[in-house]
Amino acid sequence: MELMIDRSVLAAENDKRAAALETDYNALGEKLARGGVSIDDVTAKVAAYGVAVPSWGVGTGGTRFARFPGPGEPRHIFDKLEDCAVIQQLTRATPNVSLHVPGTRSMTFPNCASAEKRSDLALTR
Numbered sequence: 001m002e003l004m005i006d007r008s009v010l011a012a013e014n015d016k017r018a019a020a021l022e023t024d025y026n027a028l029g030e031k032l033a034r035g036g037v038s039i040d041d042v043t044a045k046v047a048a049y050g051v052a053v054p055s056w057g058v059g060t061g062g063t064r065f066a067r068f069p070g071p072g073e074p075r076h077i078f079d080k081l082e083d084c085a086v087i088q089q090l091t092r093a094t095p096n097v098s099l100h101v102p103g104t105r106s107m108t109f110p111n112c113a114s115a116e117k118r119s120d121l122a123l124t125r
Helices: 007-034 039-048 077-091 112-119
Strands: 052-054 096-098 122-124
Touching (some): 007 039
Parallel strands (some): 096 122
């Protein structure tokens, strides 16, 4: 997978917050345990959870009649896939992209499969 953000940058940022995260996680675990809920069970369910980012969600917007692009906005579906890959890299909770391409009944883009492999995302149509 091609990463848009270097792993060392993410690791450094995560390290800055690790102690506070551990404190908060332990406090939450204690609170849940008082209610008879295992934090390990909750953690496993959350880790298995994933959502699909809609491809229209990574632009500044528009309507079915016109687009209103801003600086740095994705120009085409492949830019959108790159943006969705960054969201997945940061959250690890968005392994799927729901493609929304106006005027297209079926996805027949030959390069989508290649982009899908490069981005480590699954495309839903």
